[in-house]
Amino acid sequence: MAAKTNAGRFFEDYTVGQVINHAVPRTVKMGERALYHMLYPARHALYSSDQFAQACGLPFSPLDDLIAFHVVFGKTVPDVSLNAVANLGYAQGRWLEPIWPGDTLRSVSEVIGLKQNSNGKTGVVYVRTTGLNQHDEKVLEYVRWVMVRKRDLDAPAPKTVVPNLPNALSVGQLRIPKGLDFSRYDFELAGEPHRWGDYEIGEMIDHVDGVTIEEAEHMMATRLWQNTAKVHFDTLARPDGSRLIYGGHVISMARALSFNGLANAQMIAGLNGGAHANPCLAGDTIRAWSEVLDKAETKAPGVGAIRLRLVATKGGDPFKLKGADGKYPPDVLLDLDYWALMPL
Template identity: 65%
Template sequence: MSHSKTNPGNFFEDFTLGQVIEHATPRTITEGDRALYGAIYPSRFALPSSAEFAASVGLSAHPVEELIGFHVAFGKTVPDVSLNAVANLGYAECRFHLPVVPGDTLRTRSEVIGLKENSNGRTGVVWVRSTATNQRGETALDWARWVMVHKRDAEAPAPETVVPELAAVVEPGALVVPAGLDFTQYDAAAAGEPHRLGDYEVGEKIDHVDGVTLTDAEHMMATRLWQNTAKVHFNTQARPDGKRLVYGGHIISLARALSFNGLANAQLIAAINAGSHVAPAFAGDTVHAWSEVLDKADDLAPGVGALRLRLVATRGRDESMTLRREDKKYAEGVLLDLDYWALVPR
């Protein structure tokens, strides 16, 4: 049996510092992506839901949710970066440079910016910086992430350890506000809530109340939609426990959609500062979410400010909204800890 034409994916020892990978299969975003996203996630944000609302705030082309662009661009990287991953460990320095609109074609390239073999000698951590560009060659979004990857051969020598320095937060001055965005005539009734930038206090926590129970069918459909081929999401033989692992991005989108209740005016994600998939999620788990206001930025564009938010997804509802225990470890039930900037009306 010949395997010379098939791709088993890269293992830890296949990565080299500075290596640039051009990922296959550019993908054109369509209105079908918007419809399917709404079928999979209970998202109700006015801007991606209503072309009229988008136009009223200065965006004549009707953008899709930022996370559609993120998932599509991220999915491109999976066959080359994380096909043999144990886990996706975190994100940093993710900026959304341009709204993605139907008709845009995204393609992604990644550069290896860090390597560190784990002490067990069987796995290692790979850091990459990925950039998604549209059909005009403009950057739509870029981000860094790090992933734990299996070694093919435990005896393979360890590379020199290089751990990149990544910013803990995207500074407000580095946030990219879409050209023409103007919230001065913002329709709060259409958006669904009256709360503006000044109504939120740093340190405030918001329980988003609603929960959604995960099913295998939905998370696999979502993951296929983004052409993410990681075996652990589809193949029950890929994990010792025989369960399909839910793609971490599915939890991000679910939590973001649930956050509408209390943050309906957080219309656009401008940046993801940091993200950790704290614990695995599986079909049957019921996901709830809460948010904490970490910071605020004023006057980014006419009528536009930004909230820095910690979005936490939990298995079951945590009415105490506890992120960490006294020993500083994550509290039981925390699935996702995501730190991001959202553009809101002032």
């Protein structure tokens, strides 16, 4: 009798150029926002108030950028990272259209690189994923790479192909939402007076607050995004018997913590790069700091772009990213480089 269950793809099941149409489109509504704002201390005004969004030129408040990311990412897990050891990094991410309540999202991925690890037991798979809405409009795209187990340790290693990924997106590559206008921006309602011109390249910001990650909330979040990776659910999937906290959970928590000091960095427009530097487990307390990497004006009225490095830690010295050996210290969980839109 033929097996009807899906054990997921292993490293030797991927080929460069392979296109995967991921199953189960998902319609997102205000419930996703309510749950997102319950899980994370998310307070950016544009995603909290229709009236605030309308004053900024939008028809009403879109869903949070990272909701789009989590939903599109979650669709890919059964095909890309069900048998993952860890998700390693991101690059070339662009938010192309706002996500509105009632949109239906689906995901398509192309394998763009493969590299077997020296231990012969795992390999790194590079994919470019595109999220589309019900109109087949691209709403999000990004590259990620993930370490995946081999099923057959004797399977020959594929030809190594590592894609050439630029370090950062240019401002011209960012997509500004149609109608966005910060010329009448209400700083009092947004929560902080600091505008684009108040930040200097090289400035470091300690976001002060911390949040302890609980097992229950991580499990709820991972199910919400329909992320089925075994390392997040099955204690037998990791040698130490722990459940690995989904990296996107850390991203959303750090982004929410960054409100304190960056309340006016309203919209994420681009993801230049990112690394999950060390595993996060239940009981870890996440803190965050940011560094201003670059700034640029955009063609939208009153809208500036600010490039930020967002670092999530579980303690240790603030503003310490790497040691003398060039490696991340054990307390650094996330190193994320992104573009945000902010009032001039």
